[in-house]
Amino acid sequence: MVIVLVFKLLVTPLLLLTASLAGRRWGDAIGGLLVGMPLTSGPISVFPALEHGPAFAAQATGGSLVATAAQAAFCIAYCRLAILGWPTALAGASRYFLS
Known part of the structure; x- marks a missing residue:
């Protein structure tokens, strides 16, 4: 259970940080494209599967x-x-x- 909590607290913010840094490096168009992708909903969809099973997910x-x-x-x-x-x-x- 602790591993899932660490995963929740680290993965999504790291993905958003990476998209933000990519936007600074390669411009607003790339940054917008990356932020518009399901960077937050993708990892969050994994959490219900880990905690409650595949049917709930x-x-x-x-x-x-x-x-x-x-x-x-x-x-x-x-x-x-x-x-x-x-x-x-x-x-x-x-x-x-x-x-």
């Missing part, structure tokens, strides 16, 4: 995929509504996120 991963789709809907709606001002874009994008 499969259900949690399904929920993670639905949440990713909702985030994508929010981003697309915000980009399209941004010409109307940020308050309108935020309200409209939030509506898409919740539906």
Whole structure:
């Protein structure tokens, strides 16, 4: 159990640090690409499998995929509504996120 805790505390922050340093070294486009990848949700999906078994992890991963789709809907709606001002874009994008 202690090994899982150490894994939780070290792996995800190290992955984000690596992406941040890569962004400083090779530019914002590379940094954005790396940060946009599932660097946090990937390792976090391993934790339920280690602690609760594969059935629970499969259900949690399904929920993670639905949440990713909702985030994508929010981003697309915000980009399209941004010409109307940020308050309108935020309200409209939030509506898409919740539906």
